[in-house]
Amino acid sequence: MSRIGKYILVGFLLLAADFVLAQDLYRVKLLPFSSRVYNDFAPVVFENGLIFCSDRKNNVLVDYKASDNSRLLNMFMVERKDSLKWGSPKILSKELSSIFNEGPSTYNEETKTLFFTRNLSTDKKGKSKDNNYGLFYSRYNGSKWVNIRTFEHNDPSYKIAHPSLSSDGKTLYFSSDMPGGYGKSDIYLSRLVRSRWTSPENLGPEINTAESELYPFILSDEIFYFSSDRAGSMGGLDIYTSVYSNGGWTSPNALEAPINSKDDDFGFISNNTASSGYFSSNRNKVDDIYSFESNVPLMVGCQEQKENKYCYIFYDRQMSDLDSVPNLIFSWDLGDGTILDGVKVRHCYEKPGVYDIRLDVRDTLTTQETYLEQSYSLVEAKARKQVYIQTVDTCYAGTELKLSTEGTYLPGVEIAEYFWDFDNGARSKRKDPKCVFQAAGTYMIRLLIKSSQDKFGEVEEFCSYKNIIVLEPKQE
Numbered sequence: 001m002s003r004i005g006k007y008i009l010v011g012f013l014l015l016a017a018d019f020v021l022a023q024d025l026y027r028v029k030l031l032p033f034s035s036r037v038y039n040d041f042a043p044v045v046f047e048n049g050l051i052f053c054s055d056r057k058n059n060v061l062v063d064y065k066a067s068d069n070s071r072l073l074n075m076f077m078v079e080r081k082d083s084l085k086w087g088s089p090k091i092l093s094k095e096l097s098s099i100f101n102e103g104p105s106t107y108n109e110e111t112k113t114l115f116f117t118r119n120l121s122t123d124k125k126g127k128s129k130d131n132n133y134g135l136f137y138s139r140y141n142g143s144k145w146v147n148i149r150t151f152e153h154n155d156p157s158y159k160i161a162h163p164s165l166s167s168d169g170k171t172l173y174f175s176s177d178m179p180g181g182y183g184k185s186d187i188y189l190s191r192l193v194r195s196r197w198t199s200p201e202n203l204g205p206e207i208n209t210a211e212s213e214l215y216p217f218i219l220s221d222e223i224f225y226f227s228s229d230r231a232g233s234m235g236g237l238d239i240y241t242s243v244y245s246n247g248g249w250t251s252p253n254a255l256e257a258p259i260n261s262k263d264d265d266f267g268f269i270s271n272n273t274a275s276s277g278y279f280s281s282n283r284n285k286v287d288d289i290y291s292f293e294s295n296v297p298l299m300v301g302c303q304e305q306k307e308n309k310y311c312y313i314f315y316d317r318q319m320s321d322l323d324s325v326p327n328l329i330f331s332w333d334l335g336d337g338t339i340l341d342g343v344k345v346r347h348c349y350e351k352p353g354v355y356d357i358r359l360d361v362r363d364t365l366t367t368q369e370t371y372l373e374q375s376y377s378l379v380e381a382k383a384r385k386q387v388y389i390q391t392v393d394t395c396y397a398g399t400e401l402k403l404s405t406e407g408t409y410l411p412g413v414e415i416a417e418y419f420w421d422f423d424n425g426a427r428s429k430r431k432d433p434k435c436v437f438q439a440a441g442t443y444m445i446r447l448l449i450k451s452s453q454d455k456f457g458e459v460e461e462f463c464s465y466k467n468i469i470v471l472e473p474k475q476e
Helices: 003-009 317-324
Strands: 026-030 040-046 049-054 074-079 102-108 113-119 133-140 145-150 160-165 171-176 186-193 213-218 223-228 238-245 265-270 276-284 286-294 310-314 328-333 339-341 345-349 353-363 372-381 394-396 400-402 415-421 434-436 441-451 461-471
Touching: 040 102, 040 265, 040 276, 049 102, 074 102, 113 160, 133 160, 171 213, 186 213, 213 265, 223 265, 238 265, 339 345
Parallel strands: 040 286, 102 160, 160 213, 394 461
Antiparallel strands: 026 286, 040 049, 049 074, 102 113, 113 133, 133 145, 160 171, 171 186, 213 223, 223 238, 265 276, 276 286, 310 345, 328 339, 328 353, 353 372, 400 434, 415 441, 441 461
């Protein structure tokens, strides 16, 4: 079987950011029920566990194989016992099993509907090499799967596989090598309109390439994940993400290691915040299922940062009697190179600090240059106690944005870690990161700072956010 044929059968924004410490962004763990001998992949959340694909044996007496002698796929279910323990995998359903391939799949909790990949012919006549794949769906009634139906756009002349349903169950994404695509396998969508699925729509050249795009996963109406072996991947299939904006999908970006690797990484799914989930990889020679968790904390309750204004009014009450004396000039040296004339002056410093202030009073009618000299000391121009995000207010899509923690003022706090969330799926743990926003819009950039542990082992967290406006790219 060809490499791409195998992918069709069996085969995070984070968007363009400067992630030197990318390995620290996620914790990846091999799940204990993965066989390490057979191929287990394409996890799907179902009730309190997972549905997944596997070519492991499920019957000690019968072991069906494909025409090329490869093992056939079936859908298995495994229950999660607690945060660490999983049960033993078992066949998902006899009603959904045949003598040929079953899966990958997608399950929609709202409609209780499972879409799954299957060979179009499921009897012994289907052993021919041209028995392509299509999509089928079934409803779960709480105890068994009922009303198995065929996706109306299946066609024996090409493959349709790897379904993913939107949260409302009304949009179906899938991969296919149907004619008219951009590459070996493209990603399409179909919408449920008046109980019928519309003709497949290609997601276009923003997503699809001359290579293979597979395993779509729609996280929300605006965030989309898939796998591809396009040029520039870390190796084999990599997992990519794209954001829907202004009527189109942004240029996809690959997830960082340790989710992507030099091997095939695919079948990504996550929770609503993309802070945890599952994916498949053959980094250990066979396809296994891994969990991932973000090391970046959820940033809730952040306060909008306030701009520091180091502004003061300078006035000496002891000089009030001299205010009425004619021909006197009051000259303030404000300690930062600024000289202002007036009995009362207002000045804003650019940054915090300690400034030496001097007032000179000169008599213009005499030869005496200095009538009175008075020195002061402004104890300190203080910043607000807050996390501060130093960056521009507006930038263009597709251009590099530099960010800094300069201006953060947390007296008495020993800073241990920085966590950035750029509101586009990208995150970072660098102190002063960079980011590229691919789509125009308003983004809430959040920065959370953790302190070192105190003598009681306690850690403090401080968080601020700043909204920036990303404009459409400059026209040449």
